[in-house]
Amino acid sequence: MNNSIKNWAEADRPREKMMQHGVSVLTETELLAIIIGSGTKDESALDLSKKLFAYAHNNLHEMSKFSLEDFTKVKGIGPAKAVSLLATFELGRRRSLAEVGTKDSIRSSKEIYSIMHSKIGDLSHEEFWAIYLNNKNVVIGMKRISSGGVNQTIVDTKIIAKHAITLLATGIIVCHNHPAENCSPSRQDTEITNQIKEAVKLIDCRLLDHIIVSGTTYYSFCDEGLL
Secondary structure, eight states, X not given: OOOOGGGSOXXXXXXXXXXXXXXXXXXXXXXXXXXXXXXXXXXXXXXXXXXXXXXXXXXXXXXXXOOHHHHHTSTTOOHHHHHHHHHHHHHHHXXXXXXXXXXXXXXXXXXXXXXXXXXXXXXSSOEEXXXXXXXXOOEEEEEEEEEOOSSOOOOOHHHHHHHHHHHTOSEEEEEEEOTTSOOSOOHHHHHHXXXXXXXXXXXXOEEEXXXXXXXXEEEETTTTTOO
């Protein structure tokens, strides 16, 4: 029996369903089926999307961390389909980052988390970023300071200060991720926070916060009264 979506009733086809009723009515697996585009001889695109979703434990956040190799471990998902899926998740991240420029000012740690989760929340290695603000707390620059291994990355306070001087920043928020999904700060995290705080004082700049992003949660040194 041919299991192609083309042979289904029109109302049950994801593309036609979206055009008739809007994208919001589609399930996650139906959206994935549209991205996947086509099935195999034995399985429809929707069958593949259901299998892929199950492989990710029915969790889009977990799927967003998949590499090309991870996607192609699902039988029926070849390199071309995997590339389309990777591109879709990357567009989602960039869309979130594009919102940075529309904000009048940064008002909370949650806003920083929302910005940086799209950038580093899904990574399998640590990255350390600095966000530079003017005297109205408007973001004027974002710089990746370092990229490291699974458990740590080396941070050079001189590089952070150099970018602050170049951008004429008056405030800095630093941020890094914990791939192991434990947002509690380590002793090294606390030490580097204090080092950065003291270093930027010398250039008349304030360290406003240090955010640790871990999966769907975060830790704020400022919220915890440590800055």
